[in-house]
Amino acid sequence: MRALFRMAAIAVAGAALYYAGLLNSIVIQRPERPGAIAVVVAIGAAIVVLIAAVRGTGRGDAHTPPAHILVHRAVWLFASVMALVSLAWISDVPRQRSWDWTPYHNDAIALNDCAARLVLGGHDPYASLDIFDCYARLGIGADRTTPLKLGQLASVAVYPTDDQLDAAWDLRAREGGNVEFVSRPSYPALSFLLIIPFVALGWDTNRLYVLCLGAAMALVVLRTPVGLRARSRTGSPPRRSSWRGSSPLSTSSRW
Structure with a gap:
């Protein structure tokens, strides 16, 4: 029992x-x-x-x-x-x-995928990764980012609207100088190396999650x-959820 x-x-x-x-x-x-x-x-x-x-x-x-x-x-x-x-x-x-059809639900997934592809191409992701090129290739936009309360978004009291995100995104895509969006590979450092075999096979991380869940x-x-x-x-655990954004209790420059 x-x-x-x-x-x-x-x-x-x-x-x-x-x-x-x-x-x-x-x-x-x-x-x-x-x-x-x-x-x-x-x-x-x-x-x-x-x-x-x-x-x-x-x-x-x-x-x-x-x-x-x-x-x-x-x-x-x-x-x-x-x-x-x-x-x-x-x-x-x-x-x-x-x-919400895309497998790249947030920047942690998208940036690590692009970082793995850069490694496969012989580049250093920490020096070569560009969030705008990455997102253009994946077909996603500013709503999949982690916005920071800086630059064009510094005066936003709550979470930015889609229009505010798009305006800041378009500005930085044209002029550079991005400070509004997290654009580095996800932590822990070098974690993107673990998904290189799956990226090489053309698999997105959702398939990896399903494989891990099936194995468990x-x-x-x-x-x-x-x-x-x-x-x-x-009684096996129900489906997982891809959380977008950060904790609602955060007091940092992230929302």
Whole structure:
């Protein structure tokens, strides 16, 4: 019984992180204190649940007597519904050509991809990477950047609107002197080296994420007793969320 609770807890924590990511994207555009508090609390609670779920060796968990049956059924019903939602989302991704179709959801993904391509071409990304050339090649624009409260955006009190981002972007693309947008490869240093094999194959990082998630799920299933493997597949974590922007609680020059 305890083993099933562990798997259900992991599934619920994954769902909490996903919806916290959605709420965070809303808070960035419409900053409100209750929303920021909810994001932080949800992320903290999910981390606590994950730590509690993986504590101990798990020996004897499958043989613990039944307890809290109604709670157990409710949690597994939720996990099953989230699994169905995830499968529906995965089936729709290849056909999605509107709204947020690009795999380069933010500058951390886009700049590292371009940095890896520069390495493959024999260039030093820290000296040669140009965010405007990079974004033009990827077909994305200023809405995929991390804006800084500097230059043309220094007087913006909240998060810049799309028009403000585009105006600053067009100005710097023409005249140079970019200070408004983060334009260095993502941290940690040299992390883009890890994705070079996948970039060389023409794979974007979303495919890498799916491969890693599939490998993690396979390991969970393999380490699960045979009688519980069907349930463990249902309780695998829901889909991930690509968070755009920075923390709504940041006090630096980023929004």
